[in-house]
Amino acid sequence: MEEVKLIGFWPSFFGYRVIWAFKLKGVKYEHIEEDLSNKSDMLLLYNPIHKKVPVLVHGGKPIAESPVILEYIEETWPHNPLLPKDPYERALAQFWIKFEADKNPIFAAFFRSTKEELDDQNAIKEIPEYLKILEEQALGDKKFFGGDNIGLVDITFGWLCHWFKGMEEMRGVKLVEPSTVPRLHAWAENFKQLPIIKENLTDYTQLLAHGKSFREKLSASDLPSN
Amino acid sequence: MAEVKLHGRWYSPFLYRVIWALKLKGISYEYIEEDLSNKSPLLLQYNPVHKKIPVLVHSGKPICESMIIIEYIEEKWPQTPLLPSDPYERAKARFWVKFVEEKAPAFWSLYRSTGEEQKKALKDSSETLKIVEEQGLGEKKFFGGDSIGIVDIAFGAIAHWFGVFEEIVEVKVLEAHAFPRLHAWKVNFEEVPVIKENLPDRDKMLDYFKKRRIESLSASQ
Numbered sequence: 455m456e457e458v459k460l461i462g463f464w465p466s467f468f469g470y471r472v473i474w475a476f477k478l479k480g481v482k483y484e485h486i487e488e489d490l491s492n493k494s495d496m497l498l499l500y501n502p503i504h505k506k507v508p509v510l511v512h513g514g515k516p517i518a519e520s521p522v523i524l525e526y527i528e529e530t531w532p533h534n535p536l537l538p539k540d541p542y543e544r545a546l547a548q549f550w551i552k553f554e555a556d557k558n559p560i561f562a563a564f565f566r567s568t569k570e571e572l573d574d575q576n577a578i579k580e581i582p583e584y585l586k587i588l589e590e591q592a593l594g595d596k597k598f599f600g601g602d603n604i605g606l607v608d609i610t611f612g613w614l615c616h617w618f619k620g621m622e623e624m625r626g627v628k629l630v631e632p633s634t635v636p637r638l639h640a641w642a643e644n645f646k647q648l649p650i651i652k653e654n655l656t657d658y659t660q661l662l663a664h665g666k667s668f669r670e671k672l673s674a675s676d677l678p679s680n
Numbered sequence: 681m682a683e684v685k686l687h688g689r690w691y692s693p694f695l696y697r698v699i700w701a702l703k704l705k706g707i708s709y710e711y712i713e714e715d716l717s718n719k720s721p722l723l724l725q726y727n728p729v730h731k732k733i734p735v736l737v738h739s740g741k742p743i744c745e746s747m748i749i750i751e752y753i754e755e756k757w758p759q760t761p762l763l764p765s766d767p768y769e770r771a772k773a774r775f776w777v778k779f780v781e782e783k784a785p786a787f788w789s790l791y792r793s794t795g796e797e798q799k800k801a802l803k804d805s806s807e808t809l810k811i812v813e814e815q816g817l818g819e820k821k822f823f824g825g826d827s828i829g830i831v832d833i834a835f836g837a838i839a840h841w842f843g844v845f846e847e848i849v850e851v852k853v854l855e856a857h858a859f860p861r862l863h864a865w866k867v868n869f870e871e872v873p874v875i876k877e878n879l880p881d882r883d884k885m886l887d888y889f890k891k892r893r894i895e896s897l898s899a900s901q
Contacts, residue, residue, distance in 0.1 A: 502815070503779065503811060503815060512768070515768050517768070517771045517772075517775070518775060519775055519778055521774075521778070522771050522774045522775050522778060523771075525770075525771070525774060526767055526768070526770070526771040529767040529770065530767050541752055541755040541756055542738070542741050542743070542752070544751075544752075544755070545743045545748055545749075545751070545752040546743075548745075548748045548751060549729075549743075549744060549745055549748055552745055552747075552748060553729065555778075587729060591728065591729060
């Protein structure tokens with residue numbers, strides 16, 4: 455059997471998407487921790503274009519970009535499927551996965567915003583609408599985005615249940631609330647309680663500390679993950 | 681056979697990606713032109729999140745986002761495959777589709793902006809072309825190998841429209857001496873019969889995009 459390696463950076467939720475997919479499918483892999491402040495030759499070799507994590511290396515062959523990695527995992531280890539069988543339902547799932555990727559900059563901006571920008575509401579104005587769209591159009595009355603069980607869409611938005619909580623706490627705002635997005639709030643709680651997710655989350659205290667120090671060092675460089 | 685409808689706007693590169701995929705696979709469809717300045721209730725019903733075209737409607741069910749539509753078409757109509765069969769090669773193709781989608785704004789920006797912003801767009805689009813040429817295309821004739829595939833379609837739309845934009849802003853970026861392989865690829869791509877026979881009228885495009893640029897630049901004064 456070919457070896458599976460996952461290059462990641464411990465605070466990055468992008469890497470956790472891959473971890474969750476592997477755990478759900480029972481795929482054994484070797485985790486390689488990358489220090490993004492001092493990128494290894496290995497990372498630059500495996501991801502020369504973006505120089506980011508996560509990178510999956512399967513039998514020596516690298517794949518970058520978490521949505522691409524997730525689709526590869528789904529095709530290579532098809533048991534315990536994380537995407538619907540029906541092509542139309544798959545297209546809908548892909549739509550939401552792309553939506554998340556396209557809108558990610560809103561959250562990066564929120565995370566990096568200055569106190570003035572936050573007070574001015576400019577940094578967060580697009581987020582309530584985004585959350586409403588997720589609740590009404592993507593989730594609807596389902597327990598999970600994937601239906602009764604989680605799928606790639608849940609995994610893609612999984613950062614809302616933990617990493618975003620950290621962002622909310624650091625910035626002193628509450629956005630995923632039962633009063634504004636009750637079903638999404640319930641989804642986040644349900645998702646986080648799943649054993650595989652619960653047992654595979656970054657330590658929250660360490661995450662907050664990292665986030666705080668990251669904000670302090672903010673410069674023109676990009677966020678560490680993709 | 682269940683009905684296939686395609687909602688689009690004649691000057692959209694995203695629309696053409698889908699047209700090329702449908703034509704390459706010999707799929708019949710009904711085309712519906714949308715007026716984006718006065719969006720139809722049907723469009724808003726089919727694409728409530730983005731309110732954009734193209735939208736493919738198959739047996740009454742709408743699919744949005746050009747590259748997602750193409751993946752759907754690939755699954756429903758497997759003839760003339762646009763993706764490799766090997767999962768690793770498929771992952772590489774999807775990586776490039778994602779890359780091209782993320783970098784596309786710089787190509788539009790060259791057309792939309794002036795001054796410093798345009799200079800930045802020039803730099804960004806050149807860098808992207810270099811990466812695409814060296815790492816994406818390499819020595820291949822097409823991104824898909826000997827015949828065109830999903831990456832050719834994704835990037836081909838951007839490259840063709842970029843050619844129109846270069847003419848309008850009088851800045852040449854994708855030139856043979858700077859990007860020999862990519863330039864050759866573009867020529868070959870636009871010679872593929874399905875592509876050649878399915879491009880919007882160039883004069884009409886030049887006229888439309890020139891007018892639009894004047895309007896938007898004067899509106900932002």
